[in-house]
Amino acid sequence: MNFKNIKSFCILSLLPFFLAVSYAETLSKHVIYSPLLKKEFKNQLNQDLDFLYSAQFGAYLSSPKSNPMFSKFFEQDSPMVTGADISEWIKKRAHFVIAQGDEKFLMSAKENVKYPNSKAKAYSQEWNNGFSAEVKIPEKKDFVPSKKSNVAMTNIGAFLYMDGKINKNLNAIMLPKSNTASEFVSYPITSPRAGIFMMGEGLFNPELSPNDQKVFSSNVANSIFRLSILIHESHHSDGNGRSLCFPHIVCPKGHSMEGRLACDYPVNGPYFYSFVFSTAMKNVYGKDLSYVERSILLLIDMDAASRLVPNDGNPSIPSFWDDEPEMLKEGVIN
Amino acid sequence: MKKRYILGMAIGITVVAATLFLLPNYSNKDIGDNRGQRIGPSFQANIKNPHAEVATTSISTKWKDYFSNEKNKNGENKVEISDEEFNISLKQILNEIPLSQEIRQLTDEELHHTPAQLIKFARSLGEVQEVLYQNPTNLKIESSSKFYEKCINDVEAVISVRSLCFAHLKNLKTFLNDSIDLNLYPKEVIRIAEMVSDEN
Numbered sequence: 001m002n003f004k005n006i007k008s009f010c011i012l013s014l015l016p017f018f019l020a021v022s023y024a025e026t027l028s029k030h031v032i033y034s035p036l037l038k039k040e041f042k043n044q045l046n047q048d049l050d051f052l053y054s055a056q057f058g059a060y061l062s063s064p065k066s067n068p069m070f071s072k073f074f075e076q077d078s079p080m081v082t083g084a085d086i087s088e089w090i091k092k093r094a095h096f097v098i099a100q101g102d103e104k105f106l107m108s109a110k111e112n113v114k115y116p117n118s119k120a121k122a123y124s125q126e127w128n129n130g131f132s133a134e135v136k137i138p139e140k141k142d143f144v145p146s147k148k149s150n151v152a153m154t155n156i157g158a159f160l161y162m163d164g165k166i167n168k169n170l171n172a173i174m175l176p177k178s179n180t181a182s183e184f185v186s187y188p189i190t191s192p193r194a195g196i197f198m199m200g201e202g203l204f205n206p207e208l209s210p211n212d213q214k215v216f217s218s219n220v221a222n223s224i225f226r227l228s229i230l231i232h233e234s235h236h237s238d239g240n241g242r243s244l245c246f247p248h249i250v251c252p253k254g255h256s257m258e259g260r261l262a263c264d265y266p267v268n269g270p271y272f273y274s275f276v277f278s279t280a281m282k283n284v285y286g287k288d289l290s291y292v293e294r295s296i297l298l299l300i301d302m303d304a305a306s307r308l309v310p311n312d313g314n315p316s317i318p319s320f321w322d323d324e325p326e327m328l329k330e331g332v333i334n
Numbered sequence: 335m336k337k338r339y340i341l342g343m344a345i346g347i348t349v350v351a352a353t354l355f356l357l358p359n360y361s362n363k364d365i366g367d368n369r370g371q372r373i374g375p376s377f378q379a380n381i382k383n384p385h386a387e388v389a390t391t392s393i394s395t396k397w398k399d400y401f402s403n404e405k406n407k408n409g410e411n412k413v414e415i416s417d418e419e420f421n422i423s424l425k426q427i428l429n430e431i432p433l434s435q436e437i438r439q440l441t442d443e444e445l446h447h448t449p450a451q452l453i454k455f456a457r458s459l460g461e462v463q464e465v466l467y468q469n470p471t472n473l474k475i476e477s478s479s480k481f482y483e484k485c486i487n488d489v490e491a492v493i494s495v496r497s498l499c500f501a502h503l504k505n506l507k508t509f510l511n512d513s514i515d516l517n518l519y520p521k522e523v524i525r526i527a528e529m530v531s532d533e534n
Contacts, residue, residue: 150444151444152447153447154443185393202447205450209455256437256438257437257438259438260442261442262442275529275530279530290464292461293460295459295460295498296453296456298456298501299448299455299459299495300453300528301529302497302501302530305499306493306494
């Protein structure tokens with residue numbers, strides 16, 4: 001056997017191994033889970049992420065019914081978006097999934113911190129549909145969902161960054177170093193892309209799930225429901241200055257949720273992101289949904305669609321917000 | 335030479351299979367919380383429990399039996415829902431239609447994603463479809479059409495729920511090879527329903 005043959009032998013032998021390792025790396029090892037999270041929650045979310053990673057949208061994208069925003073929102077290298085592209089999109093925005101109780105490990109790491117775009121007033125504060133002079137920005141206590149609630153998931157990383165910016169503090173939180181290590185480290189929240197999501201019971205609440213009998217399974221409808229919420233929350237990790245964290249705006253008069261911070265102006269807001277994602281997933285994987293599953297997913301999409309309200313009163317607020325994340329300058333932490 | 339390549343691949347696959355089998359499932363592995371004592375301020379939320387406010391479905395026992403039977407879920411009906419029973423259930427479901435005024439009272443965190451009250455109503459609408467299409471008698475078709483009409487035109491109901499009723503009515507019309515007159519229904523209800531085609 002000459003050298004060339006040995007080389008080919010080695011490459012071929014190791015190829016499946018490398019493929020398998022890179023696959024595992026992509027799907028399971030990125031998100032770090034709090035040890036306080038229930039094991040079945042972690043398993044199910046991993047299963048959903050695996051499902052997403054393998055999703056293919058070729059037929060949907062070539063269909064005239066496809067939403068052009070789908071490629072615009074999730075495109076990585078090519079407009080032919082795949083589940084791997086959407087996984088990559090999430091990877092940039094979601095790093096930790098924590099549980100109720102982890103908020104005890106929040107701390108203020110530094111005071112008098114100078115944040116970028118500190119004078120920019122959020123779009124959501126600028127335009128409040130005439131309900132109040134100033135829209136109340138959530139405080140730290142608002143980020144932690146009540147224990148027995150229907151709350152599915154909250155992107156507390158984004159809002160802790162916002163909170164730090166308002167109070168000129170650097171917030172930090174103690175989280176596991178990895179899923180395998182027992183060591184915990186302090187993560188300073190230097191960007192809305194901190195990607196710290198607090199999972200509530202609502203994500204796995206049978207009453208909220210399209211299929212209430214198969215919450216912990218490979219049920220497609222339930223996976224679409226959970227992944228849509230993950231997409232929505234991930235998008236709160238975007239933005240800078242006036243668009244920081246893509247906050248919701250007050251719903252206008254006459255809206256079903258008038259006066260509440262539950263609507264979006266920008267077409268690229270979190271509600272439309274989850275809407276576009278969910279309709280694409282349903283198109284590809286929704287052929288065998290039951291009447292009940294289909295009805296609930298339709299309602300969720302219609303609810304999201306109804307929250308995108310026209311910006312007919314303030315032309316200074318654009319239809320598309322800048323989603324580039326802002327970041328504290330290096331050296332601020334030390 | 336060809337044999338060596340095949341042997342190489344076989345060894346590689348065996349190594350990968352053995353490695354994957356022996357590797358612990360890291361993501362599911364429970365680890366101890368060694369963060370020790372509290373190091374920062376505790377931020378406790380003082381938010382009421384929204385779960386307590388979700389009313390239980392008050393539709394008929396027979397209806398509940400129908401959907402608690404696993405065989406029915408698989409399309410093998412054993413429990414027959416009469417036209418009268420169907421009609422009564424529709425009235426009861428309509429009484430629980432989520433109203434905008436109620437939804438506005440929910441906390442911010444409950445409103446952030448689709449509230450439980452809306453999902454509960456959508457579940458009931460799905461159940462209506464299941465019973466209706468299982469045995470679409472003329473009376474069932476007539477009563478469900480009226481039910482959808484009332485839901486669509488209820489100006490106090492949440493807009494997304496009204497749009498869902500419109501989508502279900504449109505489905506029924508398609509099933510009957512009939513068309514829907516768009517001029518009869520509120521534009522905003524149609525706009526939202528059309529954004530989310532049921533064919534998607």
